Amino acid sequence: MWSILFLIILSAIAFLFTDELITNLKELFIKSGLFGIDLCKVNKSKVPEAIGVVSGCVFLVTSFLFIPIAFGYSLLDRGNFPHNEFAESLAALLSICCMLLLGFADDVLDLRWRYKLLLPTVASLPLLVVYYVNFNSTTFIVPIPLRQYLGISVNIGFLYYIYMGMLAVFCTNAINILAGINGLEVGQSVIIALSIIIFNIIELTGEQYKAHLFSLHIMIPYLATSLALLKHNWYPSKVFVGDTFCYVSGMTFAVVGILSHFSKTVLLFFIPQIINFVYSVPQLFHLIPCPRHRLPKYSAETDLLHASRTVIPKKDLNFLNKFIIQVFSLLHLVDKIEDRDQITLNNLTLINLFLIKLGPTREVTLTIALLLFQVVCTCIAFLIRYPMASYFYDVQSKT
């Protein structure tokens, strides 16, 4: 366990280094044309964009440097070296490195959607091969109430690999679409990372302690470098994190979920992202008109954010979108204004939903509200994972 202590020290250095590096490289990013304008501020100065690549690189380098330490004792006894665990670490880093590259390429080149969906799938391939070789457990434990129908466990075979591949795609994109106000991307990722770390620490006493140790080896440097990024990205943002950060974060969570066998628990920590995704589906699939940006609208006079809106001409109404609008209205999930020719709705994102519930809000208050919601969801996740799981599973067979 001394290796964890070493990792914490290494990560603390990584935090300081990332902090320093971001300060030093900011101007370089602007000079290279990598900058954006903060639409929710009066001041329209250039803010460096894609700074997630800096924290991502330091995260990778820290993990590289930690490899010889993680395998410290084993390195001295090369006959019994755990090649399979080593391959796991390498596959994890390879997938993360790929996403770092893809994210940065996306920030620079603004890639099309098909690449964004294709490449995480390919990047998770080494991961799936490692999973196949080291575990190949493709069995779901069936919840107790369903066992009379399905038996104790169901082996879904190849479908399990599809599930894991999709997990990587989902995680990378889910964070990316719950974004747009200062500090939200990094804030939510930090809370998810902390949730995973707490979960790992709880499970360190269990049978699967090795898998959870592996997860900690990845999550601790990730958390440290992300915290350094948050320092600069918090309201008012001095840097933007870019798709780079969202992709790296999503892949990192998917990697530990897959290789440490708690992918369902990782999904529990993604409740706000899942809600945001489901809520966004009608716009993502263009059942309801989706403008290029769904960011909240900033009012310079009041310094408050308002929900942004989309307009549906009544002639474009069909059974499906009418039904969706009715259901969402009934559930009080949209703010609908109807006149003769058209219906206007708030854009269907969790951020706008918060704004119609809270009313016009300062940006930093909104970020804090959303992050608090993330924390509440983490608590719910732990409730589901621990006390409630025993109703559905034998304690031994929890996964």
Next chain:
Amino acid sequence: MWSILFLIILSAIAFLFTDELITNLKELFIKSGLFGIDLCKVNKSKVPEAIGVVSGCVFLVTSFLFIPIAFGYSLLDRGNFPHNEFAESLAALLSICCMLLLGFADDVLDLRWRYKLLLPTVASLPLLVVYYVNFNSTTFIVPIPLRQYLGISVNIGFLYYIYMGMLAVFCTNAINILAGINGLEVGQSVIIALSIIIFNIIELTGEQYKAHLFSLHIMIPYLATSLALLKHNWYPSKVFVGDTFCYVSGMTFAVVGILSHFSKTVLLFFIPQIINFVYSVPQLFHLIPCPRHRLPKYSAETDLLHASRTVIPKKDLNFLNKFIIQVFSLLHLVDKIEDRDQITLNNLTLINLFLIKLGPTREVTLTIALLLFQVVCTCIAFLIRYPMASYFYDVQSKT
């Protein structure tokens, strides 16, 4: 061996895909500000830069897709799965992926020299750990004439790891400084790749066939994607390859050299790059003034390239640079013009050396001349490696 056949088919598809992708993405690169102006052309239109990232990504994806094939039979018998070989593949891809990321970051951000030296070192760390775990052979076989002094072999221990780390740094930068005219970077890399492939095929009948098969698994998709890039980068270049390509290429060669134990042979294929490096040393270390660019000078009237020149004020002459200039003059390696206050020399690159020997030349002729030189050097390398090596080594202990 059927896996090689499959790899060749996969690589052929990768070639076509790279070709198509470069055509499709060219405009996107220009739109994103990633472009350069070809200084050796009359036409000053924008040429997309850093396109090496496209061929590099396809190379990586091809290698990912090939992993399940490469380990085909072993995957069915998971009890005896060669985890160590799998870890080798992953470490190789990880190092290459890191260099792809670094190269692209360098093209976008124009990083400082210290990062260019630091990051290949860090990127080669997983490689060195794999080497330590799987082989840890740090012994040099001593050439026969020296054996009476040093014994049959010398174990240089930790220094061997320093040597391998420096090999990665050298390979990545050596290609990068023998560059600047259309098609040269990719051309030389293709010839080196072909040389390595020929060497691997020869050695496939030997004891170390597994190591050489491993090398082929990496070199074949590399060659295919680089050929597609060459098609677009050949005179007159429609795309520039960027540092990205040079870094990926250098790391790829270093990776196979290290993991397949023929790093000295790889260095033999780098003779022109070594000559260029040694010849450049006085300028790289600023013993002789080094302008920002040492590219040949283009004459629009004649469409010919001339050697570019550097000026040394006589008052700046000291013992060291005077000595260097004298030695180079004696060996007819510089074109020196001396007047009352100053000396002008050609810039010390192999490209300029060719120009002072050949006289003003068309760009495409110069590229072909340099590539022919690379081919001749490969032949010399094979001569040193095979007939001559038996004078210095027992045939069995060749490395």
